[in-house]
Amino acid sequence: MREAVLAANLALPAHGLVTLTWGNVSGIDRERGLVAIKPSGVPYESMTLADVVLVDLEGNVVEGERRPSTDTPTHLELYRAYDWIGGIVHTHSPFATAWAQALRELPCLGTTHADHFHGPVPVTRQLTAAEIESDYEERTGAVIVEAFVERGLDPLELPAALVASHGPFVWGAEVEDAVENAVALEAVAANAYRSFQLAAGIEAIPPELLEKHFARKHGAGAYYGQPA
Amino acid sequence: MREAVLAANLALPAHGLVTLTWGNVSGIDRERGLVAIKPSGVPYESMTLADVVLVDLEGNVVEGERRPSTDTPTHLELYRAYDWIGGIVHTHSPFATAWAQALRELPCLGTTHADHFHGPVPVTRQLTAAEIESDYEERTGAVIVEAFVERGLDPLELPAALVASHGPFVWGAEVEDAVENAVALEAVAANAYRSFQLAAGIEAIPPELLEKHFARKHGAGAYYGQPA
Amino acid sequence: MREAVLAANLALPAHGLVTLTWGNVSGIDRERGLVAIKPSGVPYESMTLADVVLVDLEGNVVEGERRPSTDTPTHLELYRAYDWIGGIVHTHSPFATAWAQALRELPCLGTTHADHFHGPVPVTRQLTAAEIESDYEERTGAVIVEAFVERGLDPLELPAALVASHGPFVWGAEVEDAVENAVALEAVAANAYRSFQLAAGIEAIPPELLEKHFARKHGAGAYYGQPA
Amino acid sequence: MREAVLAANLALPAHGLVTLTWGNVSGIDRERGLVAIKPSGVPYESMTLADVVLVDLEGNVVEGERRPSTDTPTHLELYRAYDWIGGIVHTHSPFATAWAQALRELPCLGTTHADHFHGPVPVTRQLTAAEIESDYEERTGAVIVEAFVERGLDPLELPAALVASHGPFVWGAEVEDAVENAVALEAVAANAYRSFQLAAGIEAIPPELLEKHFARKHGAGAYYGQPA
Numbered sequence: 001m002r003e004a005v006l007a008a009n010l011a012l013p014a015h016g017l018v019t020l021t022w023g024n025v026s027g028i029d030r031e032r033g034l035v036a037i038k039p040s041g042v043p044y045e046s047m048t049l050a051d052v053v054l055v056d057l058e059g060n061v062v063e064g065e066r067r068p069s070t071d072t073p074t075h076l077e078l079y080r081a082y083d084w085i086g087g088i089v090h091t092h093s094p095f096a097t098a099w100a101q102a103l104r105e106l107p108c109l110g111t112t113h114a115d116h117f118h119g120p121v122p123v124t125r126q127l128t129a130a131e132i133e134s135d136y137e138e139r140t141g142a143v144i145v146e147a148f149v150e151r152g153l154d155p156l157e158l159p160a161a162l163v164a165s166h167g168p169f170v171w172g173a174e175v176e177d178a179v180e181n182a183v184a185l186e187a188v189a190a191n192a193y194r195s196f197q198l199a200a201g202i203e204a205i206p207p208e209l210l211e212k213h214f215a216r217k218h219g220a221g222a223y224y225g226q227p228a
Numbered sequence: 229m230r231e232a233v234l235a236a237n238l239a240l241p242a243h244g245l246v247t248l249t250w251g252n253v254s255g256i257d258r259e260r261g262l263v264a265i266k267p268s269g270v271p272y273e274s275m276t277l278a279d280v281v282l283v284d285l286e287g288n289v290v291e292g293e294r295r296p297s298t299d300t301p302t303h304l305e306l307y308r309a310y311d312w313i314g315g316i317v318h319t320h321s322p323f324a325t326a327w328a329q330a331l332r333e334l335p336c337l338g339t340t341h342a343d344h345f346h347g348p349v350p351v352t353r354q355l356t357a358a359e360i361e362s363d364y365e366e367r368t369g370a371v372i373v374e375a376f377v378e379r380g381l382d383p384l385e386l387p388a389a390l391v392a393s394h395g396p397f398v399w400g401a402e403v404e405d406a407v408e409n410a411v412a413l414e415a416v417a418a419n420a421y422r423s424f425q426l427a428a429g430i431e432a433i434p435p436e437l438l439e440k441h442f443a444r445k446h447g448a449g450a451y452y453g454q455p456a
Numbered sequence: 457m458r459e460a461v462l463a464a465n466l467a468l469p470a471h472g473l474v475t476l477t478w479g480n481v482s483g484i485d486r487e488r489g490l491v492a493i494k495p496s497g498v499p500y501e502s503m504t505l506a507d508v509v510l511v512d513l514e515g516n517v518v519e520g521e522r523r524p525s526t527d528t529p530t531h532l533e534l535y536r537a538y539d540w541i542g543g544i545v546h547t548h549s550p551f552a553t554a555w556a557q558a559l560r561e562l563p564c565l566g567t568t569h570a571d572h573f574h575g576p577v578p579v580t581r582q583l584t585a586a587e588i589e590s591d592y593e594e595r596t597g598a599v600i601v602e603a604f605v606e607r608g609l610d611p612l613e614l615p616a617a618l619v620a621s622h623g624p625f626v627w628g629a630e631v632e633d634a635v636e637n638a639v640a641l642e643a644v645a646a647n648a649y650r651s652f653q654l655a656a657g658i659e660a661i662p663p664e665l666l667e668k669h670f671a672r673k674h675g676a677g678a679y680y681g682q683p684a
Numbered sequence: 685m686r687e688a689v690l691a692a693n694l695a696l697p698a699h700g701l702v703t704l705t706w707g708n709v710s711g712i713d714r715e716r717g718l719v720a721i722k723p724s725g726v727p728y729e730s731m732t733l734a735d736v737v738l739v740d741l742e743g744n745v746v747e748g749e750r751r752p753s754t755d756t757p758t759h760l761e762l763y764r765a766y767d768w769i770g771g772i773v774h775t776h777s778p779f780a781t782a783w784a785q786a787l788r789e790l791p792c793l794g795t796t797h798a799d800h801f802h803g804p805v806p807v808t809r810q811l812t813a814a815e816i817e818s819d820y821e822e823r824t825g826a827v828i829v830e831a832f833v834e835r836g837l838d839p840l841e842l843p844a845a846l847v848a849s850h851g852p853f854v855w856g857a858e859v860e861d862a863v864e865n866a867v868a869l870e871a872v873a874a875n876a877y878r879s880f881q882l883a884a885g886i887e888a889i890p891p892e893l894l895e896k897h898f899a900r901k902h903g904a905g906a907y908y909g910q911p912a
Contacts (some may be wrong), residue, residue: 019389019867020797020871021866034383036847040909040910041908041909066910070908092360095878097794097796097875098881099882101885103880103883103886110325110395112250112394127893129890133892133896165794165795165890166794167795167796179249184248185251187247187320191320191326192329193881194323194326194421195326195330196420197326201852202330205393208361209355209393212360212361215296219359222267224269225269226294276644290596327459333583336624338546338556338622339621340623373603395547412475419557420552423558426560426649426652430558434621435619436585436588437582437583437588440592452496454497498858514752565849566776566850566851568776568781568850568851607762631710636704640704643703643706646778649781650726650778650782651782654783654786654788655788658785660814662849665765665811665816668816672754675770680724680725681751682723682750
């Protein structure tokens with residue numbers, strides 16, 4: 001698992017999703033209850049397997065010499081809330097972050113979006129001053145979960161959230177899925193940004209088109225890709 | 229032909245036209261009535277000649293172990309409608325997709341556009357719910373053809389269309405021409421996007437300038453490039 | 457000179473100024489009255505010294521097997537009008553073309569601009585239908601010259617023009633200077649584009665700042681760079 | 685120190701912060717009172733250790749065959765004003781320059797910004813004609829210092845300024861910190877630019893979120909990164 005997590009972290013700069021050390025990927029071994037995560041503030045160029053840290057679901061370091069990512073409590077909150085998640089990616093990728101900073105959900109303006117996300121990607125509320133002062137990173141995970149509960153959204157079909165004034169958190173059944181969803185999110189965030197510049201306030205795609213494209217790739221009737 | 233189609237598919241990421249596996253190229257052998265097309269959901273990095281699928285004009289797989297692109301029925305609809313087409317490219321390239329998602333035709337704002345496309349590149353209407361539910365991909369091809377018929381456009385002189393809320397389909401006499409047209413479409417879509425940010429609602433170029441530039445590259449009097 | 461012209465042409469894609477074959481560089485040997493120029497429609501990847509064409513100032517091919525760039529008459533018109541020019545670059549670089557297509561001169565919004573161009577870069581008028589139909593490429597050069605004459609501009613201090621609905625032509629004392637000016641033009645066109653998105657209609661920089669920066673790099677009192 | 689300064693200068697094009705020769709880095713040896721700085725107008729591709737110039741705090745060349753950067757007096761003014769600074773970076777990076785040319789301070793719209801800069805990055809006033817005519821480069825440093833004094837800002841917590849109509853100057857305790865801050869500034873300038881296109885005039889992030897993120901990385905309670 002540490003190898004998959006290392007590879008996934010190194011995939012972030014390769015896909016143009018991170019600047020400096022701003023981003024992190026984790027993966028979980030559900031049987032052992034252990035999360036492998038990027039070390040805090042270590043450059044991608046020099047990161048090795050030994051830098052990946054293993055923590056338990058309460059955040060205790062179980063293996064590794066490094067301090068884990070400061071965002072570890074956010075990851076753990078999501079792993080505790082969604083027990084089907086296998087991997088989580090956090091980036092400050094340019095266009096997804098622009099929507100998060102604009103405090104706007106990412107509308108579904110095209111089939112590219114619908115292929116990966118079953119509707120608009122929600123933006124969280126701002127944390128309160130009290131939440132920021134106490135367990136800030138854990139509360140960041142909690143407002144993501146809250147956003148899904150309040151809107152009645154299924155995090156399995158909508159594997160991403162924009163944290164207000166911050167940036168995207170993205171997940172998936174496996175670490176590799178989480179990375180793919182993070183790449184997809186940035187691409188559709190860029191598409192939607194540019195569509196808005198051409199036609200401000202354009203409406204979301206028709207619901208039947210959204211359903212069709214999401215169903216081509218997900219669920220029992222999916223027919224995109226090769227048979228497993 | 230499979231080699232040309234493989235090379236053309238690999239040219240898409242090299243030209244920055246695709247993210248992940250979002251794009252596909254096909255080519256047709258008119259004599260044999262066979263279409264070579266990209267397999268569905270296979271990464272470009274690992275794609276080989278054996279992955280390219282051969283189908284007939286009704287979509288039956290004739291050769292190859294892979295499932296063909298889910299967009300195959302769209303390609304076939306265009307091959308059936310336009311018998312001079314030798315290759316088709318579909319991408320979600322960033323700026324062309326922005327126009328498609330904005331539901332706006334791509335206006336001809338400069339000579340770069342006129343060199344390749346004889347007027348504005350049309351955007352299709354949205355598919356109806358009934359069309360989406362039945363033969364969605366084939367109907368996607370049909371609304372492209374419909375857009376050309378309704379506007380009285382010549383697909384030979386305007387080898388591209390923007391599918392509403394989706395992205396561009398581009399064609400050409402040969403597979404290589406289709407790829408070149410896809411590259412050109414993305415570049416002029418970006419130029420037009422930026423021109424609109426500087427001067428919203430700017431008008432199309434004068435018709436005589438459009439005619440001049442298109443004629444420099446196409447038809448009996450063309451004088452661009454080297455003699456064949 | 458052919459080697460310098462080949463190297464300069466190959467520098468265009470290296471600097472991100474061209475897509476496909478859309479761009480060309482020429483250089484002149486004033487003593488012999490010969491212009492070396494890119495062949496028409498030949499890909500940069502495969503261009504060799506043998507592809508560079510030599511023409512005289514009337515456009516007759518003197519050496520080379522290839523057909524010269526279709527834009528050759530525009531280059532020649534500029535060489536005839538400005539006898540101190542040693543090289544000319546024409547591109548469809550993204551941001552400079554956006555201004556040209558928007559029919560707007562490129563305002564001087566910063567010192568980066570002032571370092572290279574002594575004021576706003578003019579946009580030409582549109583050619584008339586008659587001009588387009590007869591000697592189109594030569595007339596394209598003529599409207600550039602006309603724009604400088606009408607505005608009382610010095611092409612030595614302002615080595616670039618935006619041809620309306622087309623793109624930039626850039627020149628310099630040597631071929632290498634012309635390439636550098638084309639790189640600078642694209643960068644300042646991008647800067648000005650983004651500044652306009654943040655503050656529409658912002659005014660040009662104060663004249664004394666323009667004079668200072670231009671004089672740091674040009675003329676008798678220049679003190680930028682190393683002594684020759 | 686010359687090696688660190690050479691490496692830092694070469695890092696600028698690697699990070700996409702400079703076009704042509706537009707940018708320079710310096711570092712200071714406080715004990716010896718010597719500043720190492722990039723030579724003026726020398727291409728990054730061919731720059732070697734021998735090209736780096738050593739000057740004293742009055743600008744006299746102490747070692748090196750080259751003429752130092754024309755911006756040297758600006759660097760020296762900052763080194764004299766802020767005695768804890770170890771390195772300074774000046775670039776014309778695209779998005780930071782767009783804000784500088786728009787004469788707008790860079791607002792703090794997200795946690796990415798707050799991680800590096802403790803509030804909005806100020807823009808200086810324009811220099812007067814008299815200041816431009818006499819000791820222009822030194823006065824450029826002086827208006828940066830003035831902007832911090834007038835606003836009561838701490839340059840230690842806000843290690844960057846946008847010079848009006850010009851571009852960013854960025855600093856740090858070490859040369860490497862200054863380069864990292866310059867990379868961060870460009871990224872957050874791009875984020876803020878795009879956020880403004882989506883939601884014009886959006887307000888700065890809540891002060892408690894700004895404090896939290898800045899404190900995660902700076903000061904006694906910092907917990908980002910690895911223990912030194």
